[in-house]
Structure formats: C-alpha cells, structure tokens
Amino acid sequence: GQNIDQPTEMTATEGAIVQINCTYQTSGFNGLFWYQQHAGEAPTFLSYNVLDGLEEKGRFSSFLSRSKGYSYLLLKELQMKDSASYLCAVLDSNYQLIWGAGTKLIIKP
C-alpha cells in the first residue's frame, strides 16, 4: 500500500530551528509537496520538490532524497505564527496526491 509517515506533533522554541521529517512509500513518484495549515484554515502551498536536494525559500527550506523516500521541511528563526500543521503529500505514478496526516508544530516563547 501507499504510505506517508510524519511525526504527529513537535514542539520548538521561538527563534530556534526545527526539522519536520516525512518518509514515503508510494507507487511511483512525481514530486513531493509541503503545505502549511493553521487551525481551522485551509492548507496553503509551501514547496514542491521533484529532484534531489535542498530548495530554500526564505526561512523555509525543503529537502528531498528520492532514493531514501525521504523529505524534510526546515524552518529557521521560528516565529509564533509558524504554529500550524505541516502536511507532506506525494504525487504517485497516477498523479494522485497521497497525503500524510500532518505534523502539528507548537512554538513556545
């Protein structure tokens, strides 16, 4: 079956760095997305990786290793507004998005 694993919850301190991991086992691979979802709101797009390596976008970076079925989202200089759930999703060989359950990130002052 197809599976996306990410930690259920993480806690970090304001100003620090946090890495949210995502591992996947899917039938084929056509890219990996990260979305941010604040409580009670819609998911919003953060990043898309299809090639191995690190993509940096401001305070957020996303890394992909296709051979290991692994990605992470790195958040630097954490702010209170970064408290949210972070969703990992993989496009499989049929171009269907397979979603992880999300990681709830709690930022403490």
Added chain:
Amino acid sequence: DVKVTQSSRYLVKRTGEKVFLECVQDMDHENMFWYRQDPGLGLRLIYFSYDVKMKEKGDIPEGYSVSREKKERFSLILESASTNQTSMYLCASSLQAQERTDTQYFGPGTRLTVL
C-alpha cells in the same frame, strides 16, 4: 491571488438529509477536488474533476456524488447524510489538466456535523 470559496464554514444536518456543499474558484482552473479531513488521517480524496461535466472517483467516493456544470463551480452532494460523514470538507483547484504537478489551492473548508 487565487480564490477558492466554499458556501458554508459550518453546517449541521440530520441523519438522512440531503446535503449540498458548494465550491467556487475564480481563476479559471480546470481541475477541482473534494477532500475530507479527519483527525489523525491525511486528506482523503472523495472526487475530482478535470473538466466541465467530467468527474473521477477518488479514494472514498461511497456515499457521495458530485456535479460540475460550470467550470468555476464544483458541488459535493451527500444523498443521505450519515453520522460517519461528520468531517471537515475541503475543496481545492489547480490550473491545467496537462500540468499534473500543478499546485492545488484550497478553500477555507466546511465543517459538517451530522446528528
């Protein structure tokens, strides 16, 4: 900015009622999707549509139907609501059918409670 709107943020219905959830996007997107989101589970695809009057079943279509009569509007229908359909329903759209890796843009969600 892409805008995806959903008809209601919160909805309470009785078991057996017919329920309509409406979604409208204003950016001429070809693809539209309906998901449900439950605690501890990832987003699960109910139905999607890549063109007017076209629809495809997702992972969990049972108990649901959809309608896409106009490009900008995608409706989700619960023919006879049941308590296990209590959930958050999210609509999404993306730009081009050929660009299968295109980003999906989400509406604010409808939290449906079936009593």
